Amino acid sequence: AAEIFGGGINAFSRYENGKTKPSLALVKLFKLLDRHPDLLNEVRTA
Numbered sequence: 488a489a490e491i492f493g494g495g496i497n498a499f500s501r502y503e504n505g506k507t508k509p510s511l512a513l514v515k516l517f518k519l520l521d522r523h524p525d526l527l528n529e530v531r532t533a
Contacts, residue, residue, distance in 0.1 A: 491531055 488499045492513070501507040509517075520527055 491527075 489496050498507075503510050507511075520530070
C-alpha cells in the first residue's frame with residue numbers, strides 16, 4: 488500500500504495499530520477502491 492499511495496513504509500502500520508488516523512480523503516479513497524477494485528490500476532499509474 489505504501490508503494491502505491493506513498494507515506495512511507497510505516498505509515499500504514501501506524502493506521503493499522505491505531506497510532507494515527509488516516510485522512511478522510513484516504514478513507515474515502517479506500518472505500519471507493521473497495522467498491523470498485525478495477526480502479527486500482529488507474530491509481531497505480533497516476
